[in-house]
Amino acid sequence: MPAFVARLPSRARCVVIGAGYTGLSTALELSAIDGDVVVLDALNIGEGASGRNGGQVIPGLKLNPDELEQRFGQSKGAALTDLVGGAAQHVFDLIKRLGIECGARQDGWIQAAHHDAALDNLLNRAVQWQSRGGDVQVLDQAQTTRLLGTSIYKGALLDRRAGQLQPYQYVQGLAAAARSRGVKIFEHCAALQLRRGEGGWTVTTASGEIRAEQVVIATNAYSSPLLPALPHTYVTLWSLQAATAPLSAALLDQVLPGGLPVSDTFRVLRYFRRTDDGRFVLGTRGAFRDALNGGDVARVRAEMLDIYPMLENVPITHCWCGRVAVPAASIPMLSQPEPGLTVALGYYGRGVAMATRMGGLVADLVNGLPPEESAYPVTPFKAMPAAPLHRNVARVAANVMRFQDLFERRVRGGKR
Numbered sequence: 375m376p377a378f379v380a381r382l383p384s385r386a387r388c389v390v391i392g393a394g395y396t397g398l399s400t401a402l403e404l405s406a407i408d409g410d411v412v413v414l415d416a417l418n419i420g421e422g423a424s425g426r427n428g429g430q431v432i433p434g435l436k437l438n439p440d441e442l443e444q445r446f447g448q449s450k451g452a453a454l455t456d457l458v459g460g461a462a463q464h465v466f467d468l469i470k471r472l473g474i475e476c477g478a479r480q481d482g483w484i485q486a487a488h489h490d491a492a493l494d495n496l497l498n499r500a501v502q503w504q505s506r507g508g509d510v511q512v513l514d515q516a517q518t519t520r521l522l523g524t525s526i527y528k529g530a531l532l533d534r535r536a537g538q539l540q541p542y543q544y545v546q547g548l549a550a551a552a553r554s555r556g557v558k559i560f561e562h563c564a565a566l567q568l569r570r571g572e573g574g575w576t577v578t579t580a581s582g583e584i585r586a587e588q589v590v591i592a593t594n595a596y597s598s599p600l601l602p603a604l605p606h607t608y609v610t611l612w613s614l615q616a617a618t619a620p621l622s623a624a625l626l627d628q629v630l631p632g633g634l635p636v637s638d639t640f641r642v643l644r645y646f647r648r649t650d651d652g653r654f655v656l657g658t659r660g661a662f663r664d665a666l667n668g669g670d671v672a673r674v675r676a677e678m679l680d681i682y683p684m685l686e687n688v689p690i691t692h693c694w695c696g697r698v699a700v701p702a703a704s705i706p707m708l709s710q711p712e713p714g715l716t717v718a719l720g721y722y723g724r725g726v727a728m729a730t731r732m733g734g735l736v737a738d739l740v741n742g743l744p745p746e747e748s749a750y751p752v753t754p755f756k757a758m759p760a761a762p763l764h765r766n767v768a769r770v771a772a773n774v775m776r777f778q779d780l781f782e783r784r785v786r787g788g789k790r
């Protein structure tokens with residue numbers, strides 16, 4: 375029980391809804407001009423995806439630079455590529471500037487190819503980034519095996535702009551920095567309703583109402599229908615992770631000896647890294663629900679053993695899952711549905727870097743930058759067509775993809 379509970383103010387320049395990377399980095403950026411900012415979270419700080427992710431700090435989006443240029447035109451696409459390509463650097467610079475202790479290391483990220491065609495795609499991606507100055511290279515199978523301690527992958531992309539961090543410590547560090555600049559953060563204080571009136575917005579919570587000139591919605595995959603279309607602007611997937619007990623010195627020599635975080639290219643991908651206290655943590659697609667059961671633990675364990683059979687006798691000590699928002703346009707959505715209201719969400723597993731970077735872009739709009747001058751495309755706010763169907767389609771597609779992956783593992787490499 376906290377000794378002192380601050381009262382919700384009746385007014386603020388800006389109310390930010392959601393205390394994850396997007397909301398807190400927005401509040402932090404806004405506080406550089408004026409700290410009269412209130413952040414509300416329905417849960418605790420970082421209890422959404424920001425405190426429970428894989429800690430992989432990856433620059434760029436799921437779309438490659440060429441695709442961004444095709445979609446947005448050469449000039450705008452190139453500027454956007456530059457912005458998203460610099461997102462990981464932005465995070466590491468911010469952590470250094472704010473002195474956040476979160477085990478941040480910018481020494482690379484590996485994307486490992488599970489078959490030759492996937493390696494060709496990675497080669498193509500690497501060439502695209504290299505031609506734009508990105509410190510990205512392709513590793514052959516022997517180099518990949520040396521860094522990963524497993525020979526199941528055909529090769530990999532190594533992105534030296536990327537890295538890793540402890541996600542919960544990072545989000546707490548952002549919150550502490552925001553508070554030290556005057557931002558007021560209220561946990562267990564859900565925004566229940568938004569009303570637009572003269573001179574701004576009224577946000578209703580169970581603890582009272584706040585009036586604000588500007589409101590930012592940063593609720594990502596945990597969105598409620600604060601605006602009726604809000605939960606229908608993306609598809610929710612669940613990602614499931616588990617951590618082992620700390621590994622012995624002998625196992626640390628064998629499991630990810632290179633120490634870099636990894637994602638692989640399976641349709642239902644696995645992502646994994648080692649923690650500072652020597653645990654192995656792996657994530658993969660979760661079931662379509664927040665609650666876990668024993669089957670979930672068994673499934674992550676099977677994925678761990680598929681890559682590192684030597685973990686057979688190492689217990690899993692923690693297992694958890696969280697929600698991921700897959701945006702309709704395949705890139706994060708930045709939108710202004712009404713005057714004084716900004717929404718940013720939908721990072722599709724690239725949010726450690728991109729949600730942090732989004733804070734500055736949102737703050738620019740809140741500070742009065744016209745949307746057409748934004749460095750990031752500000753797009754119309756609308757629900758996906760037939761949105762309720764997408765969840766069922768996603769569930770079926772995920773199962774089909776899982777069987778395709780299992781089939782490929784068997785056919786292409788005996789056991790794999």
Ligand SMILES: Cc1cc2nc3c(=O)[nH]c(=O)nc-3n(C[C@H](O)[C@H](O)[C@H](O)COP(=O)(O)OP(=O)(O)OC[C@H]3O[C@@H](n4cnc5c(N)ncnc54)[C@H](O)[C@@H]3O)c2cc1C
Binds near residue numbers: 600
């Ligand atoms: C298991 C998992 C692993 C991942 N791994 C990686 C990774 O390795 N690398 C990477 O780049 N990305 C990863 N991601 C994605 C990344 O974590 C997210 O993109 C990012 O954290 C999104 O941040 P956010 O602030 O937008 O949203 P969140 O951190 O989800 O915060 C949204 C907040 O809004 C609050 N909220 C919702 N409704 C209300 C309301 N009405 N009133 C008040 N508050 C409300 C929620 O309580 C929540 O705290 C992963 C995600 C998951 C779930």
